[in-house]
Amino acid sequence: MNIILLGPPGAGKGTQAARLEEVHGVKQLSTGDMLRAAVASGSELGQQAKDIMDRGALMPDALMIDMISERIEQPDCAKGFILDGFPRTVAQAEALDALLECKGLRLDAVIEIKVDEEALVGRIESRIAEAGGNGTRSDDNVETLRKRLEVYRQQTAPILPYYRDKGALKTVDGMRSIEEVAQAIETLLAEARSTAGSGI
Numbered sequence: 403m404n405i406i407l408l409g410p411p412g413a414g415k416g417t418q419a420a421r422l423e424e425v426h427g428v429k430q431l432s433t434g435d436m437l438r439a440a441v442a443s444g445s446e447l448g449q450q451a452k453d454i455m456d457r458g459a460l461m462p463d464a465l466m467i468d469m470i471s472e473r474i475e476q477p478d479c480a481k482g483f484i485l486d487g488f489p490r491t492v493a494q495a496e497a498l499d500a501l502l503e504c505k506g507l508r509l510d511a512v513i514e515i516k517v518d519e520e521a522l523v524g525r526i527e528s529r530i531a532e533a534g535g536n537g538t539r540s541d542d543n544v545e546t547l548r549k550r551l552e553v554y555r556q557q558t559a560p561i562l563p564y565y566r567d568k569g570a571l572k573t574v575d576g577m578r579s580i581e582e583v584a585q586a587i588e589t590l591l592a593e594a595r596s597t598a599g600s601g602i
Contacts, residue, residue, distance in 0.1 A: 403428050403482035403591065404507060406489070408562065409515035411550040412522040413576045414583060418515065419484045421584055428482040436469050437461070447472065467497045471505075482510070490558045495565070511594045512565040513587060515576035519551050 403426055407415045419430040437455070440448035447469055454461055466488060474483055489495040502508055526547050565571035574586040 403510050404502070405482070405484045405510060405591075406512045406565075407484055407486055407515065408512065408558065409576060410517060410519065410522070410554040411547065412525065413515040413517045414580065415486055415515060417580055418583060418587060419486055422484055422587070426481065428484055429478045430484045430486055431470070431473060431479075431488075433466060433469075433487040436473055440469055463491075463494050463497055466494070467501055470498070471501055474505075474507075489561055492561055492564045495561050509570060511572060511590055512570045513590060514562060514571060514573045515583065516573050517576040521577060522551070523547060 405422065405428070407419055409415050422428055423430050437451050441452045441455070442448070447465065450465060451461065451469070454465070470485075470488065473479065485498075489498050499509075523544055526544050530543065562571060572590045574583055574590065576583055578586070
């Protein structure tokens with residue numbers, strides 16, 4: 403089962419990915435974690451990544467695709483993977499499609515966890531108020547959240563039409579409870595299984 407989870411910061415992607423890992427045995431792949439692991443391994447890819455990061459440059463799409471290619475071949479991805487944080491652009495989405503096709507794999511689901519941005523801001527404000535004016539994390543504040551939401555709208559949201567046009571994009575209401583969102587995702591995955599006849 404190969405899944406992409408999309409949604410703005412605070413939508414609950416991490417929570418749902420952790421649940422999918424536990425229930426289905428698939429592996430959540432965060433691009434940030436992959437980069438750090440590659441650098442720590444000292445591999446050729448990791449050395450390239452470290453050089454680029456040390457220069458403060460953006461990671462080229464080709465390098466990210468190579469990294470994902472290596473990562474999904476590891477044993478813990480035998481039952482599938484959940485991509486979180488990639489793709490962020492249409493070019494990356496196209497490159498990912500080509501990679502999966504080359505490996506004889508495909509995406510079983512592209513799921514957008516849709517949320518009301520102002521409600522997310524309200525949640526942060528409530529948490530800060532409950533904590534006596536201090537957020538639970540250094541980035542747990544309204545200004546930071548608004549900046550992250552803006553980055554999401556500019557950089558990642560444009561790939562939604564790409565997957566929608568391919569008939570791959572499914573949406574769940576992220577404003578519902580964690581359990582209700584999880585059930586909605588399970589329903590979508592069951593539909594994907596029946597449609598494709600795959601062994602998710």
